[in-house]
Amino acid sequence: MLKHCASVSVLAVLLLCAACGGITPIKPADIETTPTVYAKVNKAPNPLLLGYWRRSAPSELNKPWAFNYWLVQKGDKYAVYYYYDSYKKIAFKGWADFTIDGDRMTSGVDGVVFYVENGEVLMQYPGRNVVYKMMRVE
Numbered sequence: 001m002l003k004h005c006a007s008v009s010v011l012a013v014l015l016l017c018a019a020c021g022g023i024t025p026i027k028p029a030d031i032e033t034t035p036t037v038y039a040k041v042n043k044a045p046n047p048l049l050l051g052y053w054r055r056s057a058p059s060e061l062n063k064p065w066a067f068n069y070w071l072v073q074k075g076d077k078y079a080v081y082y083y084y085d086s087y088k089k090i091a092f093k094g095w096a097d098f099t100i101d102g103d104r105m106t107s108g109v110d111g112v113v114f115y116v117e118n119g120e121v122l123m124q125y126p127g128r129n130v131v132y133k134m135m136r137v138e
Helices: 002-023
Strands: 040-043 052-055 066-075 077-085 089-096 097-102 102-106 114-115 120-124 131-136
Touching: 077 097, 077 102
Parallel strands: 040 097
Antiparallel strands: 052 066, 052 131, 066 077, 077 089, 097 102, 102 114, 114 120, 120 131
16 A cells, blocks of 8 residues: 555655746756747847747637747847647747737747736747737746
8 A cells, every 4th residue: 555655645746846847948057958939129128028838728629729938138139939839749949930019929930929927928829810918937
């Protein structure tokens, strides 16, 4: 019985670690690398857009796509480390082409728009009317 409990405990810890890895697919070490592409900036970004953000899993979707970005300032330029995964063989992770226009930034990878409205960071997938709230990752 004790052996069984120990096995279950180890399995639980491994599952927890795997789940945590899925929550933060962008690591600080990724951001420390030199960007391979910088954002096109029409207007400096709203400070709320800076930092690490992820979309919460919408409750209405069975297997929601993952969306994460980390907007950083490197000298006088801005760069976006972007991660998305459709869980259907469509995924991207790395420095990405973005256009920043004040309260709004648009991905050149998939057309997703992240924007500030009423003090919140929101996202919208192209061609869909649904708006999703982003959550800051600390």
